[in-house]
Amino acid sequence: MINFILLFSRQGKLRLQKWYEAKDSKDKKKVVRDLTSMILQRKPKMCNFIEYKDLCVVYKRYASLFFCFAVDRGDNELGVLEVIHRYVEVLDKYFGSVCELDIIFNFEKAYYILDELILGGEMQETSKKAVLSYIEQEDKFQEEEIVELALKDIGFI
Numbered sequence: 001m002i003n004f005i006l007l008f009s010r011q012g013k014l015r016l017q018k019w020y021e022a023k024d025s026k027d028k029k030k031v032v033r034d035l036t037s038m039i040l041q042r043k044p045k046m047c048n049f050i051e052y053k054d055l056c057v058v059y060k061r062y063a064s065l066f067f068c069f070a071v072d073r074g075d076n077e078l079g080v081l082e083v084i085h086r087y088v089e090v091l092d093k094y095f096g097s098v099c100e101l102d103i104i105f106n107f108e109k110a111y112y113i114l115d116e117l118i119l120g121g122e123m124q125e126t127s128k129k130a131v132l133s134y135i136e137q138e139d140k141f142q143e144e145e146i147v148e149l150a151l152k153d154i155g156f157i
Helices: 025-041 077-095 100-105 107-117 128-154
Strands: 002-009 014-019 049-052 055-062 065-072
Touching (some): 002 025, 014 107, 025 049, 055 077, 100 107
Antiparallel strands (some): 055 065
16 A cells, blocks of 8 residues: 655655655654655665665656655555556646646646545556546536636626
């Protein structure tokens, strides 16, 4: 099971975090600080797996972002790398070559995409097409809702 997900920049700035187990905010900050410093100190040719406390941390760097997933020790690390890659592929398709700024300015979409892929720390949907279809439907619904609210404000409805 995935316990938490962190996305952070090469400078160590946290861009996205998702926790699937309850932790104190003080503990969360310590974990984030520990892992970002550990991962940023590692050389590019080193293994993408780290043992941290009772967890196995799997990370991958894409451009200027590190995608870090903490899983139970018994989980398959290569499977987790596939999940990371799938998330990046869906982000790429949605944003058209995703970059750090896309995550910063559209963080709600990044969270929504993550929620479509992973639910409760387990992979929910493996199909990129299905996930993108759900996101497209949600975008249309959101757009219709914005138009409806604007028309209500004007007084047409």
